[in-house]
Amino acid sequence: MHLIAIDWGTSSLRGALLDGKGHVLEERSHPRGILTVPPGGFSALFEELFGDWMRPTGSFCLISGMAGSKQGWVEVPYCPCPSGRVEVGNAIVEIEPGRIAIVPGMSDMHDGVPDVMRGEEVQIFGAMALAGLSDGLFVLPGTHNKWVTVKRGRVTGFRTFMTGEFYALLSQHSILARTLDAQAPLDEVAFLEGVTQADNGQGLLHNAFGARTLALFDRMPAGELASYLSGLLIGEELRTQSIHAGDLVLIGSPALTQRYLLALEISGNTARTLGAEATWAGLHALAAIHLSNKARS
Amino acid sequence: MHLIAIDWGTSSLRGALLDGKGHVLEERSHPRGILTVPPGGFSALFEELFGDWMRPTGSFCLISGMAGSKQGWVEVPYCPCPSGRVEVGNAIVEIEPGRIAIVPGMSDMHDGVPDVMRGEEVQIFGAMALAGLSDGLFVLPGTHNKWVTVKRGRVTGFRTFMTGEFYALLSQHSILARTLDAQAPLDEVAFLEGVTQADNGQGLLHNAFGARTLALFDRMPAGELASYLSGLLIGEELRTQSIHAGDLVLIGSPALTQRYLLALEISGNTARTLGAEATWAGLHALAAIHLSNKARS
Numbered sequence: 001m002h003l004i005a006i007d008w009g010t011s012s013l014r015g016a017l018l019d020g021k022g023h024v025l026e027e028r029s030h031p032r033g034i035l036t037v038p039p040g041g042f043s044a045l046f047e048e049l050f051g052d053w054m055r056p057t058g059s060f061c062l063i064s065g066m067a068g069s070k071q072g073w074v075e076v077p078y079c080p081c082p083s084g085r086v087e088v089g090n091a092i093v094e095i096e097p098g099r100i101a102i103v104p105g106m107s108d109m110h111d112g113v114p115d116v117m118r119g120e121e122v123q124i125f126g127a128m129a130l131a132g133l134s135d136g137l138f139v140l141p142g143t144h145n146k147w148v149t150v151k152r153g154r155v156t157g158f159r160t161f162m163t164g165e166f167y168a169l170l171s172q173h174s175i176l177a178r179t180l181d182a183q184a185p186l187d188e189v190a191f192l193e194g195v196t197q198a199d200n201g202q203g204l205l206h207n208a209f210g211a212r213t214l215a216l217f218d219r220m221p222a223g224e225l226a227s228y229l230s231g232l233l234i235g236e237e238l239r240t241q242s243i244h245a246g247d248l249v250l251i252g253s254p255a256l257t258q259r260y261l262l263a264l265e266i267s268g269n270t271a272r273t274l275g276a277e278a279t280w281a282g283l284h285a286l287a288a289i290h291l292s293n294k295a296r297s
Numbered sequence: 298m299h300l301i302a303i304d305w306g307t308s309s310l311r312g313a314l315l316d317g318k319g320h321v322l323e324e325r326s327h328p329r330g331i332l333t334v335p336p337g338g339f340s341a342l343f344e345e346l347f348g349d350w351m352r353p354t355g356s357f358c359l360i361s362g363m364a365g366s367k368q369g370w371v372e373v374p375y376c377p378c379p380s381g382r383v384e385v386g387n388a389i390v391e392i393e394p395g396r397i398a399i400v401p402g403m404s405d406m407h408d409g410v411p412d413v414m415r416g417e418e419v420q421i422f423g424a425m426a427l428a429g430l431s432d433g434l435f436v437l438p439g440t441h442n443k444w445v446t447v448k449r450g451r452v453t454g455f456r457t458f459m460t461g462e463f464y465a466l467l468s469q470h471s472i473l474a475r476t477l478d479a480q481a482p483l484d485e486v487a488f489l490e491g492v493t494q495a496d497n498g499q500g501l502l503h504n505a506f507g508a509r510t511l512a513l514f515d516r517m518p519a520g521e522l523a524s525y526l527s528g529l530l531i532g533e534e535l536r537t538q539s540i541h542a543g544d545l546v547l548i549g550s551p552a553l554t555q556r557y558l559l560a561l562e563i564s565g566n567t568a569r570t571l572g573a574e575a576t577w578a579g580l581h582a583l584a585a586i587h588l589s590n591k592a593r594s
Contacts, residue, residue, distance in 0.1 A: 203537040240500040
């Protein structure tokens with residue numbers, strides 16, 4: 001039986017056609033995140049993009065990500081922490097019975113303030129399966145980074161950091177945008193200067209202004225300011241988290257995980273890295289739980 | 298002799314006609330900050346806005362703020378810390394001899410990263426004159442807040458915090474903008490919740506996301522989220538500064554200084570507050586130094 005695995009995000013979506021063993025037969029991606037879909041338009045868009053994959057009898061589609069949010073196809077309630085892949089698999093909701101189902105996201109709570117993720121939990125379950133891990137601190141960099149603690153195969157807690165979104169806001173819309181070239185390639189020295197500066201106890205609200213004044217005083221070339229700002233932000237994120245040697249797993253694109261590895265090196269830490277392909281392994285494992293539940297009931 | 302005192306900022310300018318004793322005879326403000334002035338257009342715009350005030354023989358105009366920056370009328374070099382009003386007064390530059398002069402801003406340096414202000418130093422000298430102070434920690438909230446240490450009448454050091462700009466970016470351009478009403482009036486309880494939350498050791502990159510999830514989980518009404526975010530930011534700013542009882546002076550609009558007073562109350566601190574009218578007293582004092590220097594030479 002074929003599994004159609006989809007990660008439907010806010011601004012884009014990715015899909016893969018998997019065989020019964022979870023091997024990828026074909027991949028597709030489209031700039032059709034949930035924010036581009038008109039109300040009531042999810043079913044028609046799904047048929048347009050993946051109808052051919054669904055044609056063989058018995059094909060089943062499992063979707064993770066923002067498709068299960070309030071602004072998505074059908075809202076699917078979050079699984080609270082602690083939950084493992086069995087609890088999340090048991091909470092999968094079929095939105096077209098026997099054909100299409102959505103994975104719930106996860107929620108956590110700290111001092112009365114909720115935290116949420118949708119899609120990252122699938123990447124983590126996939127990464128655990130691929131790497132044979134059942135414990136660790138998983139970090140997923142992106143627009144809204146997730147720091148996720150896993151113990152004995154279950155997600156016990158997590159926090160979101162708006163690091164990627166702050167970078168976009170500051171580099172494109174703030175006073176820093178006047179002197180900073182957001183497209184410049186990574187300059188490792190400037191990046192590490194930012195990481196170090198982030199630890200000076202003065203906080204991001206102050207340190208970010210340095211990316212302006214270093215340019216004003218010609219103390220840093222325009223081409224290095226973006227790397228410095230990126231270092232300030234990632235350094236600020238790392239500053240607040242206690243990292244124990246050996247248990248860190250980074251999941252994301254090489255361009256992003258490389259920066260975290262550089263920043264971690266300063267404090268003598270390192271991490272395993274995994275690509276976002278973990279999504280397909282995670283959806284395959286969750287689909288197996290869901291379909292075996294159905295077979296039993 | 299009349300003094301024309303002008304605070305020429307980035308997005309707006311304010312001017313006052315002062316008599317020989319520094320009393321305000323008339324005030325004007327225009328939405329003509331330096332960013333609205335075409336290259337080479339400062340002199341003509343000045344004549345248009347203030348030509349009538351300059352007509353009496355002997356009228357002298359002193360300008361503070363961004364008019365002395367690289368993007369301004371004429372660039373006037375910063376006075377480094379430590380400097381008092383005498384050093385700053387001595388560094389005033391006449392750009393139209395005998396008629397119009399510009400006050401330098403001030404610069405500081407921390408671990409190789411410069412900091413700058415233009416205009417706030419004038420407000421501080423004015424506040425010191427009005428309130429009879431020669432020591433203290435002066436805080437000037439705004440787009441780019443300044444925390445300025447004054448000892449024996451001299452500015453010994455300062456730091457900038459982009460608190461106001463971060464608030465604008467997050468409330469108008471980030472994911473928080475989807476649920477937050479930036480125009481809602483101050484809700485003191487939500488504001489103080491934000492101030493308290495800022496001290497949880499997790500940093501702004503994480504805490505800001507709470508202004509999203511509190512709305513997602515209906516734990517805070519939309520009308521209170523802006524106050525919560527404002528509290529997170531001001532709390533983050535206060536968290537990094539060591540404040541000693543009794544030496545804090547807030548200079549700014551009542552709407553802003555009120556928020557700092559509320560946040561300070563949590564830690565049992567208080568502050569004196571002064572309005573932005575301190576600008577005129579500062580320009581009057583600096584003009585006196587400059588004109589007496591000229592009379593002597």
